[in-house]
Amino acid sequence: MSETTDDTSEKDITKTTAFRVARLLYGGIIVFTAISGLRNIDAQAAYAESKGIPMPEESVVSSHGLLLLGGLGIGLWRFPALAASSIVAFFVGVTPTIHDFWEREGQERQNEKNHFLKNVALAGAALAFLGVGEKKGKSGEFCGSYRRTRSTRFCPRSLASSNLARATGRFSPMTAPTSAPMAPPVLAALLLINPPRPPPIAPPIAA
Incomplete structure (x- = not known):
């Protein structure tokens, strides 16, 4: 009974005026930041290069493109879990570097x-939106924003749970529309933002 009440309360949150204003403000700021970065690629790439980021121009384009899609998703509340995951991936990759x-x-x-x-x-705000998006998927209103279902067992609670299901062989075709498209874009974006650096090549030893 308590779980049903909790699910209903979470669904009502997304329909409140405060939540709608919050996602529009947050999504708008994220979209503005992404467009600003994409309009100044040369300056952003030069700054990224000064920080030692490999492939600076490609990193700027891919990371701000990811941020743009995330901001639009939150603002319009379409694919919210995927959109919020994209924003989190951006800040996790960019902030410490x-x-x-x-x-x-x-x-x-x-x-x-x-x-x-x-x-x-x-990033903390994006995690909050991610939590609400996942809760909506768990409640069965929509599952990962890809298909509507009445069964909660087809809704992955997180990227980690979907990856675990695939790794353990419990990945069902019914879950493919919800879990499969989420992890690859986020992981690819993290690699583009901060790709692994090759080991230094030692100079040849003089004979």
Whole structure:
């Protein structure tokens, strides 16, 4: 009885005026940030290169494209779990590499720290939207925003649970529309934002 009441209450949250205003404001800010980055690719790429990010231009385009899709998804409340996951992936990849305030001194340290804390707050808000989106999927109103179903067992609670189901052989074709499209874009975006760096090549030894 309590679980049913909790599910109903979570569904009602998305229909309240406060929640609608919140997602429009948050989604609008994310979209504005993404468009601003895409309109200044050269400057953003130069800054990323100064931070030692490999493939700076490609990283800027892919990361801000991911952010744009996430902001639109939250603002329009379409595919909310996937949209929120994209925003979280952006901030997890960008924040510690671009705004490494602990490596700076003086005013630059304070500026980077402010940006770091701002991004942490925005990532926290995205996690809150992710929680609501997952709850809606669990309640059966829609499952991962791909198909409507009355059965909660077809709705993965998180990216980790869907990956675990696939790894253990419990991945059913019925879950493919909900779990399969979520993980690859997020993982690919993280790799583009902060790809693994090749090991340094040792100089040849003189004979």
